[in-house]
Amino acid sequence: MPAKIQATVITGFLGAGKTTLIRHLLANAGGRRIALIINEFGDLGVDGDILKGCGDATCREEDIVELSNGCICCTVAEDFIPTMEALLARPDRPDHIVIETSGLALPQPLIRAFNWPAISTKVTVDGVVTVVDGKAVTEGRFAHDETAVAAARAADDSIDHETPLAELFEDQLACADMIVVNKxxxxxxxxxxxxxxALKSGARASVQLVSSAMGALPADVLLGMQTGAEADMEARHEVHHHHHHDDDAEDDDHHHHHDHDDFESFVVTRPEITDPKAFCLQVAEVIRAHDILRLKGFAAVTGKPMRLTIQAVGPRIDSYFDQPFGSTPRETRLVVIGQAGLDRAAIEKALSA
Structure with missing residues (x-):
């Protein structure tokens, strides 16, 4: 029987740096063929496109799958298991599978799903990596912008809205085999x-702690832990009591009816920009003026073949050139997320100025 494929689960709240860490991993995979499953939030598959921009043969577009039907641990039967079965049935099976969770739901139910008969003999959990915002934790917060995290959760009606986010953060740490203190x-x-x-004192004795800047960690550090986490759930059990995630799809529907009308998101499209630095300052000013919680997307820069990736959590903005536009339209597309009542017309006008 072929050896089981190792899978790494990466979790962490909005803004902690999961996508940046994964992009660095894919770009420095050391010849490993990595398949990636992403639990996406938002109207535009920006996180997926950012990761597809790694431009390496080891992370081809067909190796990247986005699941956007709600939190991954609540759609195990409908989304996750079929996706895993499809990956494992391919003639060119991946060497390793990386799963980026939304960070808004518990990782434990997802880990338990690896015990499902359909995949248990073919794949195992190499390790659970929890990425934390080191700056925020040092300042006594679980995320850089806790309001933005709450907004993202409220806008996804498939997850638990009742549990305090601070408790979810503790459960992410409880499930981890490695804690990455990013930033x-x-x-x-x-x-x-x-x-x-402080993080080490509250973690299990076997948990590794590493620090990183911009998620730059060697693949050999992140991969190869070989913990078989799905067989060790007692040690990484939820610290707090949460609602049950039942395997029955009907029960999923019963448990997940939540009102998310307090938040909204929309896409702003504009032509090319001429000055990336000035545009980022402009975006920052629009965020401050309109209390935008989260903004992410791409910009086309005049004279530059590469697209400019822009990600903002609160007032903090990260930008970098990631890949050529190729056959896609040279335009600027941004997802804006905030509380209901955003002045969409004013925001579109300000971002297009």
Whole structure:
């Protein structure tokens, strides 16, 4: 019987740096053929497109699958298991599978799904990686912008809206085999040491803690833990009581009826920009003026064949050139997420100025 394929589950709240870490991993895979499953949120598959921009033969577009029908642990039977079966049935099976969760739901039910008969003999959990925003944790918060995290959760009607987000954060840590303290470049050496010590004191004895800046960690650090996490659920059980995620699809429907009308998202499209730095300053000003919680997307820059990726959580904006536009239209497309009542016309006008 062929050896089981190893799968790594990466979780962490909005803005912690999961997508940046995964993109770095894909671009530095060391010859490994990695398949990626993404639990997406938003009107535009920006996170998926960002990851498809790695431009390496080891992360082809056909190896990247986006699941956008709700939190992955609530759609195991409908989405996750069929996706895994399809990957495992391919003649060119991947060497490793990376699963990026939305970070808005518990990782434990997803890990338990690896015990399903359809996949249990073919794939195993190499490890669970929880990415945390080191700057935020040092300042006593679980995320850079806790309001933005709450908004993203409220806009997804497939997940538990009742449990305090701070408790979900603790459960992400409880399930981890590795905790990545990201954004270490924003901390002093004393702050970083203190934060890592605090996280380590509350983690299981076997958990590894590493720090990173911009998610830049070697593949050999993230992959190859070989924990077989699905067979070790007692050690990584939920710290807090949550609603049950039943395997029955009818029960899924019963448990997940939530009102998300308090938040909205829309896409703004505009022509090319001429000055990336000035445009990022413009975006930051629009975010401040209109209380935008989250903004992400791409910009076409005059004279540049590469597209500019823009990601903003609250007032913090990251931007970089990732890949050529190729046959896709040279235009700027941004997803705007915020509380209901956003002045869409004013925001579109400000972003198009």
């Amino acid at each position: 270490s470049d924003l901390l002093t050496s004393t702050e970083l040491s203190s934060t890592m010590e």
